[in-house]
Amino acid sequence: MGMFFLVNYLQKDLSFKIIEYHWFHLVSPQGIFKPKILDLPLSITTAPKGPYDDSFNQEGFLAYKYRGINPEHQDNVGLRKALNKYVPLIYFHGIVPGKYLAVWPVYIIADDPSNLTFTVAVDDCEAIYKEPSQVREGAYARRAYITTTVRARLHQRGFRERVLVAYRSQCAFCRLKHLELLDAAHIIPDIESESMPTVDNGIALCKLHHAAFDSFILGINPDYTIEVREDVLEEKEWPNASAWFKRFT
Numbered sequence: 204m205g206m207f208f209l210v211n212y213l214q215k216d217l218s219f220k221i222i223e224y225h226w227f228h229l230v231s232p233q234g235i236f237k238p239k240i241l242d243l244p245l246s247i248t249t250a251p252k253g254p255y256d257d258s259f260n261q262e263g264f265l266a267y268k269y270r271g272i273n274p275e276h277q278d279n280v281g282l283r284k285a286l287n288k289y290v291p292l293i294y295f296h297g298i299v300p301g302k303y304l305a306v307w308p309v310y311i312i313a314d315d316p317s318n319l320t321f322t323v324a325v326d327d328c329e330a331i332y333k334e335p336s337q338v339r340e341g342a343y344a345r346r347a348y349i350t351t352t353v354r355a356r357l358h359q360r361g362f363r364e365r366v367l368v369a370y371r372s373q374c375a376f377c378r379l380k381h382l383e384l385l386d387a388a389h390i391i392p393d394i395e396s397e398s399m400p401t402v403d404n405g406i407a408l409c410k411l412h413h414a415a416f417d418s419f420i421l422g423i424n425p426d427y428t429i430e431v432r433e434d435v436l437e438e439k440e441w442p443n444a445s446a447w448f449k450r451f452t
């Protein structure tokens with residue numbers, strides 16, 4: 204993954220305190236990751252999935268599957284300990300192969316052995332500095348709100364990444380390849396109920412062509428051919444405008 208995390212800990216078997224530093228990966232391909240030097244897991248990971256395969260349950264929290272089917276597998280036991288000790292974890296949400304979004308802090312808030320699933324909630328960063336009794340105050344409503352907000356951000360970011368991959372990270376009109384100037388636009392606006400956050404409804408556009416698309420200067424036919432508004436093509440005051448737009452049709 205190329206991501207590392209610096210941890211220090213106290214050498215307890217010495218009469219004085221020595222701070223040692225260890226570098227290690229934050230993520231494990233197994234999903235639940237516990238570095239050897241820690242007693243509890245550090246992170247959980249979900250693999251990139253299709254847009255319809257949502258990992259969140261009806262209450263809006265993340266439903267995280269056990270590792271395997273044995274509730275006593277050491278990784279599952281580790282998450283259960285994190286639940287009982289109110290220990291925060293890092294959640295890596297796979298958006299496309301090789302790309303993850305990190306969410307911190309997340310807490311295991313429930314364990315359901317019959318469905319081999321843990322329930323995971325995102326919490327406020329301030330929660331990690333509080334005593335467990337303080338963290339529990341109003342925790343359900345706060346975590347439900349924060350998790351819902353984070354979930355929406357994960358979906359938006361996932362949509363962007365999948366659309367950019369589908370369009371090879373270039374504007375569908377002018378082929379511009381600068382990522383910082385590219386948007387993933389919805390072909391059917393996302394305020395319309397039938398608009399789905401799927402690649403089929405997305406198109407990669409540079410900032411200028413996104414604005415032109417939203418202003419109905421440019422349009423896309425059902426066969427994905429590009430249409431430029433007629434009055435713009437016939438503009439006399441700025442003849443370069445029509446030539447410029449015609450280049451891409």
Ligand SMILES: [Zn+2]
Nearest residue numbers: 374377409412
């Ligand atoms: Zn463009």
